[in-house]
Amino acid sequence: MRRVALIFAFAAVLLCACEKKRPNGDPKVTFPVESITASPGDAVKVEGTVNDPAGIAHIDLSIAAFGFSKSMSLVGSYPNEYEFSAEFTIPSDAASGADFVVTAVSYDNKSVTAKLPIELRKDNS
Numbered sequence: 001m002r003r004v005a006l007i008f009a010f011a012a013v014l015l016c017a018c019e020k021k022r023p024n025g026d027p028k029v030t031f032p033v034e035s036i037t038a039s040p041g042d043a044v045k046v047e048g049t050v051n052d053p054a055g056i057a058h059i060d061l062s063i064a065a066f067g068f069s070k071s072m073s074l075v076g077s078y079p080n081e082y083e084f085s086a087e088f089t090i091p092s093d094a095a096s097g098a099d100f101v102v103t104a105v106s107y108d109n110k111s112v113t114a115k116l117p118i119e120l121r122k123d124n125s
Contacts, residue, residue: 025053029114
């Protein structure tokens, strides 16, 4: 019985020693554009990329002023790079622009928030 316990203990030590170490780093969000200009009622698509050497755990996208929210869990795969895309419609009664907010959280619980300004056209054209 004692021999079995020693074998299990040795196996546990080996498994822990072989666990993949993740590099440190901070998440980074990039957008291909500096801002978006649209009119109320327009359908808009926002794209971007999140990078993190430790791996990405989840990404939250939101536009509080327009009631838009989307979350993506990447737990389990923890990719080092993830390209996101989100589509939404600007409310027809929107009176002012807003920020498209991306919050990325890494495997090691570091987070970053990036904002992409959404500007409304004054003449609805």
